[in-house]
Amino acid sequence: MRPFVRSMAILLTLSTMMGGVAAQPDTSTNPLTTRRLAIPVAGLEAASLRDTFHEGRPGHAHEAIDLMAPRGTPVFAVDDGVVVKLFASVPGGLTVYQFDTDARLAYYYAHLERYAEGLREGQRVRRCDLLGYVGSTGNANPLAPHLHFAVFELGPEKQWWKGTAINPFNALSGAAGQAPLRCG
Helix, strand or coil: CCHHHHHHHHHHHHHHHHCCCCCCCCCCCCHHHHCCCEECECCCCHHHCCCCCCCEECCEECCCEEEECCCCCEEECCCCEEEEEEEEECCCEEEEEEEECCCCEEEEEEEEEEECCCCCCCCEECCCCEEEEEECCCCCCCCCCEEEEEEEEECCCCCCCCEEEECCHHHHHCCCCCCCEECC
């Protein structure tokens, strides 16, 4: 193989690995490696997910993935747990904060168009329970409705707004070695 072609092949392989597709998660530090999270947006296939966790945003790191879908598409709980906060904010618009059953992880769903009827703080939810609907509230582009989905490892204080961001891409896409789960 010519040196230039070989160098390009190596760069392409490294580029693919950096995108999270070929890289294997570190099971010693990432609590998501043992979780089977459901894809939270109805109708999305794992192959259509894009890892936007490390992308930059004005003034901060993204630390979430954006799941593009038509406005009004159902949004489901990724895991069993409890809804700890329903909140409207300038950046996130209508949001849901859900803790897992151990209160170790917080799941954050943002830019919702509206909540599911009857959804309330303190409500226990099961994986694939309806939480709301895709929208573009907050600072989202009105022409690009999507679910902004983030996962945080909570500290000992268990504060819904505070934690260490964890990339959920592998747990949702099946890249962590488990078949993706779909709701709906």
